Amino acid sequence: MHESRISNLLKQAIGMDAEIVGQSVIDHAVRARMTVCALKDRGEYWERLRHSAEELQLLVEEVVVPETWFFRDAEAYVALADFVLNHWAPANLTGVLNVLSAPCSTGEEPYSIAMALLDAGLPAPRFKIEAVDVSERALADARRAVYGRNAFRGRALDFRERHFRPVAGGQQLNAAVRERVRFEQANLIGDSFLPGAAIYDVIFCRNVLIYLDGATQERVIKAMDRLLTPNGIFFVGPAEAFLTRAGGFQSANYPSAFACRKADGKMRAPIQPWQPPEKKVKPAAARPGRNTGILPVRPAGILPAETGSGELEARASHRQDAGVPDLESAGRLADTGRLAEAREACEAHLLEHGASAAAYYLLALVRDSLGDQRGAAESYRKVIYLDPDHPEALLHLALLAEKQGDPAAARRLLARVRRGEEAIKK
Numbered sequence: 156m157h158e159s160r161i162s163n164l165l166k167q168a169i170g171m172d173a174e175i176v177g178q179s180v181i182d183h184a185v186r187a188r189m190t191v192c193a194l195k196d197r198g199e200y201w202e203r204l205r206h207s208a209e210e211l212q213l214l215v216e217e218v219v220v221p222e223t224w225f226f227r228d229a230e231a232y233v234a235l236a237d238f239v240l241n242h243w244a245p246a247n248l249t250g251v252l253n254v255l256s257a258p259c260s261t262g263e264e265p266y267s268i269a270m271a272l273l274d275a276g277l278p279a280p281r282f283k284i285e286a287v288d289v290s291e292r293a294l295a296d297a298r299r300a301v302y303g304r305n306a307f308r309g310r311a312l313d314f315r316e317r318h319f320r321p322v323a324g325g326q327q328l329n330a331a332v333r334e335r336v337r338f339e340q341a342n343l344i345g346d347s348f349l350p351g352a353a354i355y356d357v358i359f360c361r362n363v364l365i366y367l368d369g370a371t372q373e374r375v376i377k378a379m380d381r382l383l384t385p386n387g388i389f390f391v392g393p394a395e396a397f398l399t400r401a402g403g404f405q406s407a408n409y410p411s412a413f414a415c416r417k418a419d420g421k422m423r424a425p426i427q428p429w430q431p432p433e434k435k436v437k438p439a440a441a442r443p444g445r446n447t448g449i450l451p452v453r454p455a456g457i458l459p460a461e462t463g464s465g466e467l468e469a470r471a472s473h474r475q476d477a478g479v480p481d482l483e484s485a486g487r488l489a490d491t492g493r494l495a496e497a498r499e500a501c502e503a504h505l506l507e508h509g510a511s512a513a514a515y516y517l518l519a520l521v522r523d524s525l526g527d528q529r530g531a532a533e534s535y536r537k538v539i540y541l542d543p544d545h546p547e548a549l550l551h552l553a554l555l556a557e558k559q560g561d562p563a564a565a566r567r568l569l570a571r572v573r574r575g576e577e578a579i580k581k
């Protein structure tokens with residue numbers, strides 16, 4: 156009885172759905188707080204919890220365990236730079252770009268945004284980032300801005316040389332980046348969450364909607380719609396894109412970035428070529444992304460050059476095969492809204508070249524966008540067969556299971572994602 160009461164209290168407080176995150180996560184946090192409070196009876200702890208706003212906040216701190224790192228889902232930062240340089244800046248020759256990161260956890264995301272914009276050549280005075288989170292503990296770590304090795308993952312770590320210096324306990328972020336971010340405690344689902352409207356040109360709200368129940372998801376998406384400017388851009392997590400479509404957003408057509416815009420907004424073409432005063436962003440050779448096969452022009456140093464010579468030769472031979480589109484072409488069709496053609500291109504690629512996780516994942520995304528949930532689920536399952544730890548496919552399947560009324564299957568799939576993240580940490 157007390158377990159369900161505590162879960163319901165957390166759901167009311169921060170929107171966390173125990174059915175999705177797992178009751179064991181909440182039970183572990185409750186036991187930790189009971190130990191600190193020197194209480195052995197859960198009923199006693201429940202009485203303290205429901206009468207103490209301070210204890211509720213401490214339990215929230217225990218439940219909300221940050222899992223993030225710099226340039227996580229790096230394609231989003233490539234899309235951010237392209238949007239700012241080629242859409243926002245030409246239409247705003249003066250003024251300041253306003254960015255929101257919510258929730259911001261321990262700061263890796265808003266600081267990644269700042270580094271991406273600085274590396275793209277946008278002058279520091281021309282942008283500011285507001286970062287909010289419900290956890291004061293996480294915000295304290297973010298303001299301190301000293302990070303251990305878990306915050307630096309993957310092979311593209313040259314940004315660390317530009318923006319960090321080694322100190323006792325890890326890597327200290329340079330002041331030039333820290334000064335672009337303002338941190339504030341705020342509850343994403345609270346009635347007083349960031350009053351006002353249409354003030355942010357860019358919003359990052361990633362990998363949080365998947366842990367909320369349907370009504371709370373709708374509430375958060377409405378808040379983001381209220382806060383986003385008409386021509387702004389909104390980034391969500393890999394498994395959350397279809398939720399934004401239901402909330403009135405549409406794709407911003409950036410490969411693998413999971414970026415969307417208001418359905419009545421327009422991505423304006425540049426009024427005139429714009430170059431930042433200190434650094435010019437030059438087109439870089441495209442590399443096959445994990446999801447769609449190609450990324451847009453990127454700021455130097457954000458993404459690794461992972462394409463080997465053999466892979467380049469294979470891609471070249473695919474391009475020379477006039478009868479079968481490669482994944483790069485299929486990805487471009489999808490990104491320009493030609494979804495039926497993109498589906499046919501993916502199917503032709505699979506028929507000619509055989510099964511691959513990348514091809515089935517792109518096909519799944521396309522089918523999902525076309526509203527073919529059954530076909531999308533089938534393709535996601537094939538991705539998992541070929542790549543059992545593919546996190547995006549697992550998350551998509553979990554959300555489809557939840558939507559189809561199978562929370563047990565959703566929990567099992569989310570548990571596999573969490574196990575994969577733990578394996579990365581080790």
